[in-house]
Amino acid sequence: MSITGGGGEAASVLSADRKTMGATLTLRDFIIVAFYNQRIIATVLVASLVLAAAAWIASPSRYTARLQLLVLVGREQSSSSGLNAPSVVSVDGVRATNSEVEFLRDRAVLRNVVTIVGPDVIDPGIGRRRLFWLLPPSAPEVQVEKAVDRLQDWLKVAAPPDSTLVIITYQHKNRDTAILVANTLVQVYLQRRAEIYKNLRSPFLKQKVQSYARQLADIEQEMLVEKQKLDVLNIDQESLLALNRVDSVVQRRESELDRRAGISGEIQATKDNLAKIPGHVFDFEEKTDRVDNDDTDNLLTKLYLDRSRLDKQYQPGDPAVSDVNRQIEVLETLRKKPRRIISIDRSVRNPTFDFLNNHLMQLQVQEAAVNNAVAELDQQIANSQKRVDELRGADKTLQALQRTHQVIDQLYREVSQKAESAEIEEAEAAVKTANVRIVEDADASLHGSSEGLNIALAILAGGVFLAGALTLAAAWNRQVFLLPQEIEGDLGLPDLATFNDGQDFGKGGAAAQIAYLAGQLAVNRAEPSAGVRAIQVVSCGPGEERSAVARFLAMELAGGQNLRTLLLDLTDSDSDQWQSLGKLAPAAPWAGGLVIAPTGVEGLSVSVGATRADISWLRANGETLGTLFATLGTRHDVIVIDAPPAPQSLTAIRLAQVVDGSILVVRAEHSRLPAVRHLCAQLLGAGGDMFGAIMTGRRFHIPKALYRWF
Numbered sequence: 166m167s168i169t170g171g172g173g174e175a176a177s178v179l180s181a182d183r184k185t186m187g188a189t190l191t192l193r194d195f196i197i198v199a200f201y202n203q204r205i206i207a208t209v210l211v212a213s214l215v216l217a218a219a220a221w222i223a224s225p226s227r228y229t230a231r232l233q234l235l236v237l238v239g240r241e242q243s244s245s246s247g248l249n250a251p252s253v254v255s256v257d258g259v260r261a262t263n264s265e266v267e268f269l270r271d272r273a274v275l276r277n278v279v280t281i282v283g284p285d286v287i288d289p290g291i292g293r294r295r296l297f298w299l300l301p302p303s304a305p306e307v308q309v310e311k312a313v314d315r316l317q318d319w320l321k322v323a324a325p326p327d328s329t330l331v332i333i334t335y336q337h338k339n340r341d342t343a344i345l346v347a348n349t350l351v352q353v354y355l356q357r358r359a360e361i362y363k364n365l366r367s368p369f370l371k372q373k374v375q376s377y378a379r380q381l382a383d384i385e386q387e388m389l390v391e392k393q394k395l396d397v398l399n400i401d402q403e404s405l406l407a408l409n410r411v412d413s414v415v416q417r418r419e420s421e422l423d424r425r426a427g428i429s430g431e432i433q434a435t436k437d438n439l440a441k442i443p444g445h446v447f448d449f450e451e452k453t454d455r456v457d458n459d460d461t462d463n464l465l466t467k468l469y470l471d472r473s474r475l476d477k478q479y480q481p482g483d484p485a486v487s488d489v490n491r492q493i494e495v496l497e498t499l500r501k502k503p504r505r506i507i508s509i510d511r512s513v514r515n516p517t518f519d520f521l522n523n524h525l526m527q528l529q530v531q532e533a534a535v536n537n538a539v540a541e542l543d544q545q546i547a548n549s550q551k552r553v554d555e556l557r558g559a560d561k562t563l564q565a566l567q568r569t570h571q572v573i574d575q576l577y578r579e580v581s582q583k584a585e586s587a588e589i590e591e592a593e594a595a596v597k598t599a600n601v602r603i604v605e606d607a608d609a610s611l612h613g614s615s616e617g618l619n620i621a622l623a624i625l626a627g628g629v630f631l632a633g634a635l636t637l638a639a640a641w642n643r644q645v646f647l648l649p650q651e652i653e654g655d656l657g658l659p660d661l662a663t664f665n666d667g668q669d670f671g672k673g674g675a676a677a678q679i680a681y682l683a684g685q686l687a688v689n690r691a692e693p694s695a696g697v698r699a700i701q702v703v704s705c706g707p708g709e710e711r712s713a714v715a716r717f718l719a720m721e722l723a724g725g726q727n728l729r730t731l732l733l734d735l736t737d738s739d740s741d742q743w744q745s746l747g748k749l750a751p752a753a754p755w756a757g758g759l760v761i762a763p764t765g766v767e768g769l770s771v772s773v774g775a776t777r778a779d780i781s782w783l784r785a786n787g788e789t790l791g792t793l794f795a796t797l798g799t800r801h802d803v804i805v806i807d808a809p810p811a812p813q814s815l816t817a818i819r820l821a822q823v824v825d826g827s828i829l830v831v832r833a834e835h836s837r838l839p840a841v842r843h844l845c846a847q848l849l850g851a852g853g854d855m856f857g858a859i860m861t862g863r864r865f866h867i868p869k870a871l872y873r874w875f
Contacts, residue, residue, distance in 0.1 A: 236331060270317075381570065664859070
């Protein structure tokens with residue numbers, strides 16, 4: 166690859182195998198840009214979700230109630246089955262159908278519907294205060310007219326041209342209200358027609374039905390009161406239960422009487438046994454010669470032990486031993502004397518006596534409990550018998566009421582049948598003269614239709630589009646570099662290396678990239694006329710980690726490529742590189758006042774205070790600088806220049822024409838595109854060449870778990 170600058174074409178050995186300058190953008194690059202602008206995307210999407218949710222919630226669901234009417238004309242009206250209806254609708258049928266449609270749309274009919282249903286049911290907001298609650302509600306008549314207007318807006322009455330059907334549809338926020346309004350409209354409409362055929366032939370029968378109904382209700386109320394007095398539901402079942410209870414209580418009383426007789430007999434037997442048994446019985450008898458508190462044997466054993474101990478400590482004639490022997494003789498004499506025999510004979514209270522007494526007390530308690538139970542059962546028998554007598558009396562009263570109820574109920578049924586027959590005849594007469602039939606009652610789907618979902622989807626789609634547009638706009642107007650491909654596309658410079666944020670240049674993948682770059686720079690260095698002699702590392706600002714790149718590149722050229730390397734530190738803090746590389750004692754100034762010090766890396770030297778030498782003199786011409794580099798080349802194979810940032814000094818621009826090429830250090834998300842372009846233009850305009858660019862501080866905005874997939 167070759168890059169043409171102001172000084173002509175420079176043969177570059179860095180990327181000889183690269184075919185094109187720019188790199189193809191991949192899906193991963195777009196995703197990285199999206200994650201970089203995730204705040205914009207998240208803000209827009211969250212706002213879109215909130216707006217979509219609000220629109221979805223605020224958009225009411227409207228239910229459509231649908232009702233069908235059939236208009237009969239000519240033979241259709243007189244035919245009950247409709248089998249003789251003509252296949253083609255006549256002109257009269259169409260006219261009659263249109264007349265019914267217009268009649269249904271009549272404002273007077275709609276006003277009656279609003280009056281029946283209520284204006285606040287048609288539109289709940291009609292009765293509220295107006296103008297932000299500043300004005301009072303409208304007058305009732307105005308509310309009715311407004312409700313009629315709302316009803317007309319959402320009411321549709323249509324008649325297909327090829328049939329005599331009339332389709333009525335009405336939409337409302339409430340499903341029940343929509344069905345109610347549609348049904349009420351038809352009922353009002355039919356009521357106006359039915360008034361013409363109204364025939365009152367059954368009022369008398371209805372009055373008689375109502376009279377019998379009241380009598381039945383009174384009798385049923387009396388029966389209910391009678392049952393409530395006795396707290397029963399069915400008198401027959403309750404009587405049977407009462408008799409069963411009396412029988413059960415009697416049986417329990419007989420059982421308790423049997424039990425009481427058994428307990429009484431057991432009490433008498435226990436008393437007889439108590440009178441027969443003795444009060445005391447023999448316990449034990451003992452004879453012994455042992456006397457309590459006789460310590461002769463114990464004391465004798467102790468003296469034997471003491472004598473054994475004294476025999477070991479003293480001579481046989483010692484007074485202490487003699488005293489112990491004397492005591493032993495006395496005790497032995499006492500043991501030989503005869504002992505008194507002691508006899509003990511004891512008797513105790515008979516335990517059977519206590520057992521029988523306890524058993525007798527338990528039996529007496531049980532007898533008292535049985536007596537109480539018998540008394541309670543006697544009371545229950547009396548109460549149960551009283552309940553039976555009450556039920557017998559109530560049964561007679563209920564039977565009399567039941568007979569009366571049966572007679573009146575029979576009359577009620579007969580009159581009701583006659584009244585129903587009369588109403589059916591009247592309804593049949595009305596139907597025969599009417600020409601409108603309800604084909605389908607009003608009904609609506611359980612799921613109303615709402616534009617909320619469509620509006621929410623539109624808002625979400627707009628939010629996604631807006632987020633994408635803002636992301637593209639932010640990426641288009643972004644003035645900092647994010648990806649190495651952007652350096653190649655915007656500057657036309659090859660990406661020599663890319664270092665991550667916080668990465669140590671001397672470890673891991675960063676060290677490998679430095680080694681690869683140094684190897685490319687050292688190609689064909691064995692020939693005097695080939696390869697690179699002087700390289701300057703430039704940047705647009707102080708935060709691009711330029712000095713670190715220059716230092717590690719020089720260390721790799723010296724230590725890895727075995728080249729005599731000089732690191733020229735031309736920054737304002739011109740002793741930083743010297744301190745970082747060991748701070749060894751420098752030699753005497755030479756070659757234009759440069760002070761060069763050795764480092765801990767073999768073959769690597771570093772300048773000290775180069776800003777005060779001729780190389781940093783602003784008026785030094787190209788010939789002077791060429792002579793200086795020629796002098797430095799006698800002792801060094803490669804010169805790596807750590808140039809100061811372009812805005813702070815023009816040193817990098819002055820040296821561009823005398824060095825073999827420049828390496829631009831760009832920090833991701835820090836170096837600005839206009840400044841980098843201006844620096845490249847200045848270097849190329851000064852007659853220098855560019856080897857390429859190095860990106861530092863690159864951050865991975867995509868999480869590692871997702872980054873592997875891309």
